[in-house]
Amino acid sequence: MKSKVAEALKLKYGPVAILWTDEMPEKAKQFKKGKWGCVMWMLAAAAKGGTAVFSKETYGCWGGGVGLGFGNVYHDFPGGIECFYYFLSNGNEKWGQGKQTAEHIKDFVTKEFLEDFLKGEGYVKTRELVKDFVDNLPIMDIPAKYVVFKPLEAVEIDKEKPEIIIFLAP
Structure with a gap:
């Protein structure tokens, strides 16, 4: 075409x-x-x-x-969607479930991913803003x-x- x-x-x-x-x-x-x-x-x-x-x-x-x-594959993120909210913002290292998840995944992920998981990527200021962003996405299943x-x-x-x-x- x-x-x-x-x-x-x-x-x-x-x-x-x-x-x-x-x-x-x-x-x-x-x-x-x-x-x-x-x-x-x-x-x-x-x-x-x-x-x-x-x-x-x-x-x-x-x-x-x-x-x-x-679909909403953020639910498949290590630790679930809540860990994703922290990952995209200020990190999982100060959140109990996030720290536990990091311990479980550390032997299966790259050093870089683990650092980003704990420290956060900082794309959005807070996990609440990430949640609001995700809640307003036009998520669909083709x-x-x-x-x-x-x-x-x-x-x-x-x-x-x-x-x-x-x-x-x-």
Whole structure:
């Protein structure tokens, strides 16, 4: 599928289609089950001509899982959603449940993640503000097994229907 908009704008990268499907695309890049990764890396790969696929087990990070439409996966964060609120703000080290969770996960996570878990990423000032942010997200469960990123020009229009098309501008 060609894009007259992309041609008119003379974009460096072609548009990326986001599709929902129950069929796993062949030769698609995918994060390993349960491993961290950034959805934006996969968007870049698709903009450069590749195909990427995500599932409920391979969405990369918790924010990516929510953004891709796999429901409120913040509940799957180590220690649950409350630990996530502290993680995104001022950390879990001064909170009892957070400290206990850190003890349980320390042998299974990277040193960097454990430090961020305890100290917090500081994106939002307080856990209450993080909770308010999460409570107001349009969290949804997509009606398909996979989310696929692929170049719009690779979409087979008679078989596939993009849900979203992303245009990347410098």
